[in-house]
Amino acid sequence: MGSREGRQVHGVVVKLGLLADLYVQNSLIRCYGACGDLSCAGKVFDEMVVRDVVSWNSLISGFMKAGHFDEAISVFFRMDVEPSIATLVSVLAACARNGNLCTGKGIHGVIERRFKVNLVLGNAMLDMYVKNGCFYEAKKMFDELPTRDIVSWTIMITGLVQSDHPKESLELFSMMRTLGISPDAIILTSVLSACASLGTLDFGTWVHEYINQRGIKWDIHTGTAIVDMYAKCGCIEMALQIFYSMPQRNTFTWNALLCGLAMHGLVHEALDLFEVMTISGVEPNEITFLAILTACCHSGLVDEGRKYFENMSKLYNLLPKLEHYGCMIDLFCRAGLLEEAVELARTMPMKPDMLIWGVLLNACTTVGNVELSHRIQDYILELDHDDSGVFVLLSNISAINQRWSNVTRLRRLMKDRGVKKAPGSSVIEVDGKAHEFVVGDISHLQTEEIYKVLNLINSVYHESH
DNA sequence: GTAATCATCT
Numbered sequence: 001m002g003s004r005e006g007r008q009v010h011g012v013v014v015k016l017g018l019l020a021d022l023y024v025q026n027s028l029i030r031c032y033g034a035c036g037d038l039s040c041a042g043k044v045f046d047e048m049v050v051r052d053v054v055s056w057n058s059l060i061s062g063f064m065k066a067g068h069f070d071e072a073i074s075v076f077f078r079m080d081v082e083p084s085i086a087t088l089v090s091v092l093a094a095c096a097r098n099g100n101l102c103t104g105k106g107i108h109g110v111i112e113r114r115f116k117v118n119l120v121l122g123n124a125m126l127d128m129y130v131k132n133g134c135f136y137e138a139k140k141m142f143d144e145l146p147t148r149d150i151v152s153w154t155i156m157i158t159g160l161v162q163s164d165h166p167k168e169s170l171e172l173f174s175m176m177r178t179l180g181i182s183p184d185a186i187i188l189t190s191v192l193s194a195c196a197s198l199g200t201l202d203f204g205t206w207v208h209e210y211i212n213q214r215g216i217k218w219d220i221h222t223g224t225a226i227v228d229m230y231a232k233c234g235c236i237e238m239a240l241q242i243f244y245s246m247p248q249r250n251t252f253t254w255n256a257l258l259c260g261l262a263m264h265g266l267v268h269e270a271l272d273l274f275e276v277m278t279i280s281g282v283e284p285n286e287i288t289f290l291a292i293l294t295a296c297c298h299s300g301l302v303d304e305g306r307k308y309f310e311n312m313s314k315l316y317n318l319l320p321k322l323e324h325y326g327c328m329i330d331l332f333c334r335a336g337l338l339e340e341a342v343e344l345a346r347t348m349p350m351k352p353d354m355l356i357w358g359v360l361l362n363a364c365t366t367v368g369n370v371e372l373s374h375r376i377q378d379y380i381l382e383l384d385h386d387d388s389g390v391f392v393l394l395s396n397i398s399a400i401n402q403r404w405s406n407v408t409r410l411r412r413l414m415k416d417r418g419v420k421k422a423p424g425s426s427v428i429e430v431d432g433k434a435h436e437f438v439v440g441d442i443s444h445l446q447t448e449e450i451y452k453v454l455n456l457i458n459s460v461y462h463e464s465h
Numbered sequence: 466g467t468a469a470t471c472a473t474c475t
Binding site: 087 | 467470471472473475
């Protein structure tokens, strides 16, 4: 039922004088929530005199469906009746999706004290920890679950892939298979994603064949994952074949193919495909333009890059993000347009990150433009004086350039700016030994010691190139 | 009531 029908039913309910009935009210909230009409759902909810747990759950579900996770959590905190298991499951899902570890932990505490954990609730907690990057807690919880189902395994495997541990995710998948658990289309989607990031064509192909042989019903998610896997593994032919055989494709599917083409240097194919995509009426998103700009970047298509970058906001109403600016800056650098690159970095609406500064400084080093390199370092120090990460970067550059006088200058600047905190440290491995380079410590080191650290970075740099 | 696909530049 759509929102319009919901309103009609609402009207009839009012006429019949049934609006005061709790069950009728709850059903209306559910109905409005399910079709995304949150203002009507909220209105019914607000006008209720007596609310039960179902009323609250229905409102929370409405916010979840609409992707308003913060609101879902805030409704939970306003509850004046005892939450049910279903409430906790929904709110844990909200904490998983918006990264609210604090609330999630609080709910975990409440559950331990007052509820009996069932499978679904256990999975919801597991997912909350995994999505918040707490793998220690997650593993403990996974090991201690009285029963595990395919969802529990999927949460762990997906979490590992998404936090950049595809190898471990495949190991866990093998373990699952050893235990005789049959994979479904959903878990195979994540397994394909792991294969894609590892570039393991043989395993990816096995998954594809497994799906075919077992007659596992696959949908647009799985299809996209297969396209992505083949594209990333360099089998563009297979990627195209699957792509065209799919009954439906969405922006993600097109993006998978576009990224694959861009990644393998098939620049004109990527640009052509983008045209077909727009003609087909599929809306590009930020990732689409990232793929397109990358393609331009790889073959030095400056004018085309500029055009697509402009069209992003002009034609598609997409605001370029940090990554798009990074791509453009890299494109300018590769084309030798260093001044333009620096200008874009200075005028972009958000603060450039270390990667962007690194690209710029690296470009200066490549062409031997010491003057511009110094100017960039001054901008960085103006902008990011409280971020000690920049000092690692600048020290790196100084070390690479063998300009030790700069190190002294940096050390003085750090002292002047009062940089003490060390949010990050670089661990450098030399001869199998890990050396930790903590930025905040540098100001307390003797000049000779700084030289040692920088030499170390320098030697690592040359080893890796 | 819980699980899934796309992501540039060192």
